[in-house]
Amino acid sequence: MSVEFPGGVRAVDRLTLRIAEGERVALLGPSGAGKSTLLRALLGAVPVSGRVRVGGHDPHGPRRAAAWIRSGTGVVRQGNDLVLGVSGRLNALMGTAATWRTRDWLRALTGQIPAPFQSQLETLAAQHGILGCLRQPARELSGGQRQRVALVRALLGQPRLLLADEPTSGLDPVTAAAAVDALRTAGSPARPVTVIVATHDLAVARQFPRILAMRDGRLAYDGATLDESVTAGIYRGDQP
């Protein structure tokens, strides 16, 4: 697949890649390598040339197929993408809105947690240290707290696929480790979760069993270890 933006900039260039269900993958590369664009392409958020399939469904195909992929995907994006005017709780719940029934809407909009997500949200919020932040408007949360709310939003509702774009940006080392741990251990044997974490942090990438590296929109490395020659290839342009 390729992704070309208006103006001829090719963010992803003839990439061929297969990731199995339940795999945990780190997507490494310098800024502008095409990592974020690749993640967006998996959700049908950017036009692609070539073939993309997620769980056998085409994200750029019929609306139902795209909805199936998106509703089963948890997304943590770099930067701040919370709705600042509402509470941390409503932000954390937003990832599950596609599955809400009328009573869930009523509960969510009246400051309560829809019953199907009550215990999971409380567990995840406690795990990531944001239980006290849920009532606060997102505007009043720190950058790190907002990032953790975004992480909980992605994990809530038991997604089949987790896409995280720089999930540790703005987090202190302890909280960052907890976030990476949560992504690495998400899911269960009965309900496997495929995890793709885009990062430029080598320490984060090393914690994943499979490491993909991108450079100039192309796949530069696909392996399990990161030694000096590989990182030199990714960041300095030497052949890995």
Place this chain on the structure above:
Amino acid sequence: MTPEELTRPWPPPTPKPAERGAPPTPVPSAVPRRRLLRWAAVGAILVLLVWSVQGTGVSVGALIDGREGGLHLVRGFLHPDLSAAFLADVGSAVLQTVQISLTGLLLAAPLGLAGALLIAGNVGAPGWLRGSARAGAAFLRGVPDLLWALLFVATIGPGPAAGALAIAVHGAGLLAKLGAEQLEAIDPAPVEAVRLTGTGRAATAVLAIIPQARAGLASLLLYQWECNLRTSTVIGFVGAGGIGQELAISLRLFRYDELSTLILAVLAMILLVDQLSRVIRRRMGAAT
């Protein structure tokens, strides 16, 4: 720089003046033509202004001729009618004006905000619906509120109901356009984040678009209320109730003392609402 440029003398020698009898240096023709065009434009604007002033009959002479009437008006204004009976009438007219403005807002707000949601590009309503809403809003606000008032007076008869409906219809068109602009001005990142989870258009609007635009929309509603209040003083002249109707009666009867009281009441009412609206907007954190 090339070696030739480096060895060239500095400053460069000034060209000698043209010798007598030599052909004159040609002047570029673009400059006088541009100057000519500029003077022609200035002349055209002046002609247009003079034509407009003559057409309206505005002149210092007309003001001098009308000095008697003017003095009568000023005299009346300096002695406002402050009798208890008239003040009671003014008070009731002010209250009715406030009622008209609020009823107009109450009816315009849901219609206008629904229209805004349909028009705003980031909400993503189907094209035909968006186009229809945009055309409908343009029609509602394109017809002046005074004309709407005349139409409603002709339909349901004179009174505050006609005024409230006229304000509501015109206000809905305005709110739809300005509300759509507020909705489109929000940060798109949270909207995309919600949309990427498979949430539908309407649900995304409820969760990510409206909450971001809330303060701006509330500020817009308050501003519309201020506008409604000003408008409801004018539409009373065509029989649509409120203090405007009292103003029209006093003006027709040349009761300038009453007119003075009514104008003072209008000013006080508008200043009060302006102040109130500013306080509310500040409390909401919206731009004042």
